Amino acid sequence: xxxxxxxxxxxxxxxxxxxxxxxxxxxxxxxxxxxxYWDGYFASRAAPLGRVPAQVVxxxxxxxxxxxxxxxxxxxxxxxxxxxxxxxRERGSAASVxxxxxxxxxxxxxxxxxxDLTTKAATSAPTEGRVMYAGMRTLPVPSxxxxxxxxxxxxxxxxxxxxxxxxxxxxxxxxxxxxxLSALAHGIHxxxxxxxxxxxxxxxxxxxxxxxxxxxxxxxxxxxTDAGRETQQRIEALTDELAAQPYDALSPAELDELVAELExxxxxxxxxxxx
Numbered sequence: 001x002x003x004x005x006x007x008x009x010x011x012x013x014x015x016x017x018x019x020x021x022x023x024x025x026x027x028x029x030x031x032x033x034x035x036x037y038w039d040g041y042f043a044s045r046a047a048p049l050g051r052v053p054a055q056v057v058x059x060x061x062x063x064x065x066x067x068x069x070x071x072x073x074x075x076x077x078x079x080x081x082x083x084x085x086x087x088x089r090e091r092g093s094a095a096s097v098x099x100x101x102x103x104x105x106x107x108x109x110x111x112x113x114x115x116d117l118t119t120k121a122a123t124s125a126p127t128e129g130r131v132m133y134a135g136m137r138t139l140p141v142p143s144x145x146x147x148x149x150x151x152x153x154x155x156x157x158x159x160x161x162x163x164x165x166x167x168x169x170x171x172x173x174x175x176x177x178x179x180x181l182s183a184l185a186h187g188i189h190x191x192x193x194x195x196x197x198x199x200x201x202x203x204x205x206x207x208x209x210x211x212x213x214x215x216x217x218x219x220x221x222x223x224x225t226d227a228g229r230e231t232q233q234r235i236e237a238l239t240d241e242l243a244a245q246p247y248d249a250l251s252p253a254e255l256d257e258l259v260a261e262l263e264x265x266x267x268x269x270x271x272x273x274x275x
Contacts (some may be wrong), residue, residue, distance in 0.1 A: 004255065005243035009160060011262045012118070015153040017105035018096035021273065025092030032080050032088055042072035044089035046137030047082035060131045062165045063175040065200055086139065093154075100272045101265060106146050109133040114261035115149035117254055122152035124249035125159055129166065133274035150264075156246060163242030165237045176200070176208050181217070181232040184224050191222060 015067050020041075029040030045070045046057045046069075054070035061069065071220055076085070098106045104109060127134035136155045142148045168178050176197055183194035192198060212218045217228030224232070247255060 001242050006240045008202050010152040011266045013151055014266050016157045024095040024098035028088035028092035031082055037060040039072050039076045043076035044085040047086035048139055059246055063178055065176055090147055093150045097150050098146050101268055110261040112145045115145040117169050117258040118152040119148055121246040122155040125246040130159055130162040154205050160243040164239040167238040171231055172234050187233050211234045
């Protein structure tokens with residue numbers, strides 16, 4: 001089932017990425033009054049948790065540097081209710097998926113079936129220890145098939161993300177350290193140039209790299225050691241294992257059907273760069 005979880009992550013991820021790479025979601029959030037992309041990001045993604053303080057959002061999101069959540073939470077909610085932000089996120093994301101797919105594919109029986117099966121998986125797993133997933137589970141499942149597919153794929157993404165955080169905590173890898181390992185795994189060198197962390201203060205990045213060197217995970221040139229590569233691979237394997245449970249709700253035939261129905265959807269989204 002870990003292999004299934006990895007395959008489903010690969011095939012569902014392009015559906016989720018429209019939220020971050022396409023225009024419609026950002027436009028919907030800006031229309032509400034969010035001043036920046038990151039105001040809208042934090043406000044809409046954290047909204048299912050309720051009006052929690054920045055410390056809770058920081059803990060749940062995990063991968064952001066100290067203070068980044070506090071620059072947006074709770075100020076992003078002071079004039080715009082969380083409920084409005086999360087609704088705008090759904091509207092914009094579904095609009096992006098529909099635009100990229102085109103009406104023929106978006107209105108096809110295959111997409112409806114894919115939405116139904118994805119929702120069956122996404123609403124089946126226990127929520128214990130899954131903070132972001134549990135928050136998403138409190139939201140109503142949309143009736144529109146395109147919106148339902150995006151919503152359920154995003155639930156599964158947050159479920160996987162919660163498990164990834166658990167794997168990172170177990171390996172004693174912090175959020176910034178995780179970005180360094182991910183950058184190296186993707187062939188980015190120096191890893192400090194990775195887009196998710198390059199903006200951080202140089203002294204902060206230097207301290208992170210020094211800590212990884214002291215643990216023997218990167219070498220003097222900032223590249224993986226054997227121990228570092230093994231640690232990164234072990235985290236990914238455990239993430240896959242922890243992400244498998246939702247798919248227990250689907251029979252082997254349903255899993256095969258879901259993959260078959262998602263493949264043309266994913267291929268179209270990938271061809272567009274989910275933009």
